[in-house]
Amino acid sequence: MxxxxxxxxxxxxxxxxxxxxPARRHRYPGRxxxxxxxxxxxxxxxxxxxxxxxxxxxxxxxxxxxxxxxxxxxxxxAGVWPRLHEVLLAELREAGLLDMDDAAIDGSHVRALKRGDHVGPSPVDRGKPGSKHHLIVDRHGTPLAVALTGGNRHDVTQLLPLLDAIPPIRGLRGRPRRRPRRPLADRGYDYDKYRRILRRRGITPRIARRGVAHGSGLGKTRWVVERTFAWLPQFKRLRIRYEICADLHQGLLQLACSIICLRRLRTSF
Incomplete structure (x- = not known):
């Protein structure tokens, strides 16, 4: 550090x-x-x-x-962290460092030591209280949106909310960019219902199918979301959820994503 x-x-x-x-009092301003x-x-x-x-x-x-x-x-x-993330995404798009044609989606479990909102029994941790980080990234692994849910929530339930959470990304002339063209996901998102919804939105889903032998080829482009999940534990406060208030943990998560975006801007110069 x-x-x-x-x-x-x-x-x-x-x-x-x-x-x-707020303005300070004149008579008794205090410390x-x-x-x-x-x-x-x-x-x-x-x-x-x-x-x-x-x-x-x-x-x-x-x-x-x-x-x-x-x-x-x-x-x-006050909503500072989503606005900061939106500002940095716009700068990345203006610099030509944002590629939203392909976007990878995935979720990751974290243990929750305290009760609170968005905490549930984790199916991968013997039913202990946990939460889930849901992330969507661009082709380079840049975080586009992040969400927090209970540890027992299925990944596919956050597919549409994550796409809706992508802010209007400016930075270039014309309409702001709000959605990727091809979201990539693993077999946990294999539901035809969601494929139909995405196609109605003009989005072409690329989701691996269950019961099919490995080798779908999505790993060549979907691995970036796993790398971004590997970056998040560098912020040690996110390895385990300590905050009882879900919005505070969400705020720290969004701040970490903003710092990752800032790092990408720095390496471009």
Whole structure:
């Protein structure tokens, strides 16, 4: 981890999206609030290191974990993270780094140590409480949308919600791009009902069929979603779900996807 957890390029993109704080009282102003950049540093520190909020080192970050958690809560309610992701996707499309002709979809289980929304018995972890990360990426593995559900939800139930969650991606002249041409998925999405729905939307599904010998050829292009799932555990807070509030874990998940998009922008120069 670099000395500055919030690099300039990340701060320049997120600062215009943050909600304005209420004006201070003149008679009893109280203690000066922690700056937004310092609070964001605390959030990124927890996201990358995976420490508990109470264990955030004030001497290194500059604020307490409670302060960082409160800003995460407020900014999540204000919808900062989806807008940040949309801004970065537009920049990628403008730079010619986004290829939405093919999009890969998949889901991954994470253990949930606490109860809360979108928690259910995981069928791959002996029925222990868990959640699922559902992800759709472009041909290069760039996250387009992400969703959180209970660990007992079937992958195919999030096929259409993930496609609908892709924001209108601008960056080029003309209409914004909102959907891929060919979504690729494994046998867990093999339902003719969903194939018909996708075709009615003008989307050509490429989904492996159950009961057919391996060798469908989709692995040549679908592997990028597995690689993106391998990138997410680099943010240690996402390896296990600690947040009781599902929207806070979703916010951290969206922030991690935004950082992945920012990394791709950096490597293009």
């Amino acid at each position: 670099s000395a500055d957890p919030v690099p300039d390029d990340l701060w320049e993109r997120i600062a215009p999206l943050l909600p304005a704080r 000066l609030p922690v700056s937004d950049r310092v609070a964001l540093a605390g959030i990124v520190y927890v996201l990358r290191k995976g420490v508990a909020w109470r264990d955030v080192p004030i001497q290194i970050v500059g604020c307490s974990g409670v302060t960082a958690w409160r800003r995460l809560r407020d900014w999540t309610e």
